[in-house]
Every structure is written in structure tokens, then in C-alpha cells.
Amino acid sequence: MKIFISADIEGTAGIAHWDEAERTHADYQEFRELMTAEVVAACEGARAAGATEIMVKDAHDSGRNLRLDRLPAYARVMRGWSGHPDSMMFGLSPDFTACLYTGYHAKAGSEANPLAHTSTLRISRLLLNGAVVSEFTMNALCAARYRVPSVFLSGDAEICADAQALVPGIATVATLEGFGRAALSISPARAREAIRDGVEAALSAAPSERIPGLEGPFEVVVEFANPTDAWRVSWYPGAELRKDRSVAFKAAEFFEIQRALRFLTA
Known part of the structure; x- marks a missing residue:
């Protein structure tokens, strides 16, 4: 079983301010560690479910956030940005069994996360066929191009709800809820436990069914x-x-x- 993980940071448990997501600020180092720990928890859950190979796409900002020395020996990591249109999903191919998403966040225009955005802060909203969409929407549809199901997501409460609406049956772990510039979060330890257990359960429950429709135009x-x-x-x-x-x-x-x-x- 071959698993793909797309890892972001703005939905990591405990995060509440842009200083914690930007590598030029001292606060970033703590949340780089927490982002990595959530990815490791997802890897452990996938391994427990029978994964033999895991690829992680470091998908935040520079694409160079994860602490590589913390990743398990059975994982590979895609760092940086190639320029390919798959972007946060680059490295995915049809031979993967399932996609997982960690640290994901609410879409631009939302008040559900102090760090809500879509791709860049220069965008106020992104719409696809008239509906306001998130990075997860675009990435899950990218996965659908390869006929790879999206089976698990962790992040703020709104992105979890959006994921469930797009991919019925997807397993989610809500890490935080936004209130203006404040965030109410579960503890990082609780998030890691829930991610590990949630991924294992999701990969053990017919993941091939979790592919959203992709009909144009x-x-x-x-x-x-x-x-x-x-x-x-x-x-x-x-x-x-x-x-x-x-x-x-x-x-x-x-x-x-x-x-x-x-x-x-x-």
C-alpha cells in the first residue's frame, strides 16, 4: 500500500498567528516541530494499516519546513516547488492507494481560522463553477485526476466540514476553531493521537470509494x-x-x- 501525504501548517493544532507559520519569525520553529509531529503521526497510522511506502509533500510556503530527522525510515519527502501545476500534490501518481492531508485550513474569505487563505494572501476568494473553494478542494480534485481517493484530513473545523461535503466518508480530525484573531485548539498531543488513530482506521475502510466527481466543463x-x-x-x-x-x-x-x-x- 502506497500512501501520499500533503502537509500544510495553518491547520496544525495550536496555531493562531502568522508569526507561527513564517520562517522569518522565532515562533515558527515551534510550529515547524508541531507540523512535523502531525505528519509523523499520520505516517505511523498509515504504517499500522499496512502502508509499505509513504511520500510526504512538504506543502507549506517554501516547501522546506519538515524536520527531516524526525521522519520515519519508510517515508520519502518531496521538498521545494517544482513549478508543476499539481503544486501541493506534486509527486502523486495513479499507483498510490490513497491521499492524506495534514495541517489544512479554511478557505480565503472564511472567519473559521485566523490564518484562513487560499494559495496566497493576494486572493480574497477562489471560485470553481460558482462555489467558493479551498486548497483542499483543488487538491482532492487533483487526486481525482489520478483516480486516487482522499481518505483523511486534519485541520480546522471548517475545512473538516468542507472536506466531508466534497468527499462523503472522509475521516477528519478537527484541530482548532477560529474566533476572529483567536483560535481554540485541542492540545498537540491529543491531535497526534487522533491523527494516528484516524489514519489507521481510514486506510482500513475501503479507501477506493473516496474519489469526488470530476466532470467538466x-x-x-x-x-x-x-x-x-x-x-x-x-x-x-x-x-x-x-x-x-x-x-x-x-x-x-x-x-x-x-x-x-x-x-x-x-
């Missing part, structure tokens, strides 16, 4: 916080500049949406 709309960003990226081939700082792009295939976002959100 697709329209993505990127709403920017600043109109000059919308003007700049509207020159991407096929992009359409709209009112309210928005740029739209249409495609029949989901990969073309991913390719466009690689440049529209850069």
Missing part, C-alpha cells in the same frame, strides 16, 4: 484583494478580466484549470 474565478493583481494576470491566454478585481478562466479539463492557476496565482 470548469470555470475558475480568482478574486484578488488588489485590482492591479487582477489586471496583471488577466494577460494569461484565455483569461477574462471581470469586475470586482476578478479574473476568470474556462476549460474542459481540470488539469487546464490547474495549469492556469499556476500562473494566475503566482
Whole structure:
């Protein structure tokens, strides 16, 4: 059994401020450790369920956050950014059994996490076929392109609810809930225990059923916080500049949406 883990930090248990997610701040080192510990817990749960190979995509900011000396010997790690449109899912292929997501967070425009965003803080909202979507939405649909199920997610309460709506039956662990600039979190120790147990259970329960539908056509709309960003990226081939700082792009295939976002959100 071959497992893929996409690891972020803004949904890590205990996090409440951007200083804790940015490598230039002293607080980051603690949360780098906590992010790594949640990934290790997911690896342990997967191993207990029979995983023989695990690939971890370090998917936050620089892509160079995880403490490599803490990862188990049976895991491989994809660090940095290749520039491929799969982005936070780069390294995934059809021969993986399932995808797991740790440290995930609410979408841009949400108040459910003080660190809520989608891909970049320059975006106020991202819409796919008229619905406001998260990084998880795009990543789970990326996994669906490869026919790999998404079976487990840990992160804030809202992203857990969104994941359950998109992928019925996905196992989740809610690590925190946002209140303005505050966050109420479970303890990191409790989160690690729940992640370990949740992953093991999820991988033992017919994971192949957890693949969301991926029928086109697709329209993505990127709403920017600043109109000059919308003007700049509207020159991407096929992009359409709209009112309210928005740029739209249409495609029949989901990969073309991913390719466009690689440049529209850069």
C-alpha cells in the first residue's frame, strides 16, 4: 500500500498567528516541530494499516519546513516547488492507494481560522463553477485526476466540514476553531493521537470509494484583494478580466484549470 501525504501548517493544532507559520519569525520553529509531529503521526497510522511506502509533500510556503530527522525510515519527502501545476500534490501518481492531508485550513474569505487563505494572501476568494473553494478542494480534485481517493484530513473545523461535503466518508480530525484573531485548539498531543488513530482506521475502510466527481466543463474565478493583481494576470491566454478585481478562466479539463492557476496565482 502506497500512501501520499500533503502537509500544510495553518491547520496544525495550536496555531493562531502568522508569526507561527513564517520562517522569518522565532515562533515558527515551534510550529515547524508541531507540523512535523502531525505528519509523523499520520505516517505511523498509515504504517499500522499496512502502508509499505509513504511520500510526504512538504506543502507549506517554501516547501522546506519538515524536520527531516524526525521522519520515519519508510517515508520519502518531496521538498521545494517544482513549478508543476499539481503544486501541493506534486509527486502523486495513479499507483498510490490513497491521499492524506495534514495541517489544512479554511478557505480565503472564511472567519473559521485566523490564518484562513487560499494559495496566497493576494486572493480574497477562489471560485470553481460558482462555489467558493479551498486548497483542499483543488487538491482532492487533483487526486481525482489520478483516480486516487482522499481518505483523511486534519485541520480546522471548517475545512473538516468542507472536506466531508466534497468527499462523503472522509475521516477528519478537527484541530482548532477560529474566533476572529483567536483560535481554540485541542492540545498537540491529543491531535497526534487522533491523527494516528484516524489514519489507521481510514486506510482500513475501503479507501477506493473516496474519489469526488470530476466532470467538466470548469470555470475558475480568482478574486484578488488588489485590482492591479487582477489586471496583471488577466494577460494569461484565455483569461477574462471581470469586475470586482476578478479574473476568470474556462476549460474542459481540470488539469487546464490547474495549469492556469499556476500562473494566475503566482
